[in-house]
Amino acid sequence: MIDFTAIRAGEEIVVGPLMGMRFWRYRLVPLQLLSWCLDERSWLPNEPFEADEPPELDTTHGVHAYKTMQDLLDYIRDPQALVDDFGLGLRKMDGIVLGSVALWGAVVICENGYRAQYARPQQFTQAFGNQADEVLARLRAYFPKHA
Amino acid sequence: MADVGKPERRVIVVPEEKPVSVPIPAQPKPVKAPEKEPT
Secondary structure, rough: OOHHHHOOOOOOEEOOOEEEEEEEEEEOOOOEOOOOOOOOOEOOOOOOOEOOOOOOOOOOOOEEEOOHHHHHHHHHHHHHHHHHHHOOOOOOOOOOEEEEEEEEEEEEEOOOOEEEEEEEEEEEEEEOOHHHHHHHHHHHHHOOOOO | OOOOOOOEEEEEEOOOOOOOOOOOOOOOOOOOOOOOOOO
């Protein structure tokens, strides 16, 4: 999966994965987990989510995640307001879910978070939107935890 | 998604492999050389 031939001289190799915090959009029928950006690819269980392009220092590519839940909450500020403002608009979602994500492959470490080549949800902690409690339970069952 | 701040460095993260237990095969019993037939 990792292309070791792409490792550059002097690049640090870390035994991972790294853990980050992020949020996703969800849709209820059928249940779908989607990135916040307008990417329509679903995140699937047992299948790593791969960024469109490996992250580089001078691009914005990669799966984005924050270092801590506080960093994430500082960015979101008001999760319910995000749902109310964007739910029926361009992002076409029933709500958002917050959680942790494992990150690996090429990773750009940033001031407040990471941009990674590969990611897999680890834990869902909170959901906001339609049937939020039910969605949280369904997502926890749908995505097995990978230790 | 979001602005995660100024990029600092690029690393390669290799997922840690789960330890795998490998069964050790039983030692083969020494094969006894056939006794030489008396001539």
